[in-house]
Amino acid sequence: MKREPTNHNVILIGFMGSGKTTLGQELAPRLDFAFIDTDNLVVSQAGKPIPKIFADHGEEHFRDLESRALSSLIQESSKVIATGGGIVLRPENRALLRKIGFTVWLDASEDTIFDRVSRNTERPLLHTDNQRETIARLLTQRRPLYQESADLMVPTNDLDLGEIIHGIADSARVFFSQSGNAAT
Numbered sequence: 028m029k030r031e032p033t034n035h036n037v038i039l040i041g042f043m044g045s046g047k048t049t050l051g052q053e054l055a056p057r058l059d060f061a062f063i064d065t066d067n068l069v070v071s072q073a074g075k076p077i078p079k080i081f082a083d084h085g086e087e088h089f090r091d092l093e094s095r096a097l098s099s100l101i102q103e104s105s106k107v108i109a110t111g112g113g114i115v116l117r118p119e120n121r122a123l124l125r126k127i128g129f130t131v132w133l134d135a136s137e138d139t140i141f142d143r144v145s146r147n148t149e150r151p152l153l154h155t156d157n158q159r160e161t162i163a164r165l166l167t168q169r170r171p172l173y174q175e176s177a178d179l180m181v182p183t184n185d186l187d188l189g190e191i192i193h194g195i196a197d198s199a200r201v202f203f204s205q206s207g208n209a210a211t
């Protein structure tokens with residue numbers, strides 16, 4: 028696919044529980060990049076944890092902080108950036124992702140996601156009576172948006188973590204060697 032020049036960052040997108048943070052923390056040293064997590068940027072900006080941001084101010088406010096956190100990364104380079112699962116919801120964020128770096132969609136099945144997230148209470152969108160139904164609905168809504176934003180899709184259900192990291196690092200190096208660098 029023809030692609031405009033991009034900064035030399037790797038951005039991990041995908042649904043909650045797809046492995047963005049775990050994988051990002053291991054991928055970063057492999058590329059000699061630093062690791063950034065947009066959820067952490069939002070939490071430090073707000074001075075409170077994500078469930079409290081949602082409870083005090085609602086989802087739209089969280090999305091505003093998330094968009095601001097993403098925009099703040101426009102000049103970055105040599106970073107692996109893990110993003111929140113809803114970062115693709117706003118069109119302006121999707122455009123930014125393509126400018127900021129090589130965007131990798133970590134996909135996982137509904138069953139895998141449910142297994143990974145069901146014991147964790149840190150995700151306000153999953154505080155529902157029927158968590159499974161919520162996951163299915165949000166996945167249906169978001170998969171086309173992840174697909175639209177991604178340079179590479181990687182299934183994370185069964186593959187070994189080491190293999191996934193190796194594959195992404197190789198693809199990123201090829202991508203950066205072929206694309207220009209927007210941050211000149």
Ligand code: S3P
Pocket residue numbers: 041042043044047066077110111112113114149150151152
């Ligand atoms: C969200 C995902 C979370 C966090 C917030 C909203 C979402 O991040 O940003 O709870 O809308 O999918 P993770 O994908 O890292 O869990």
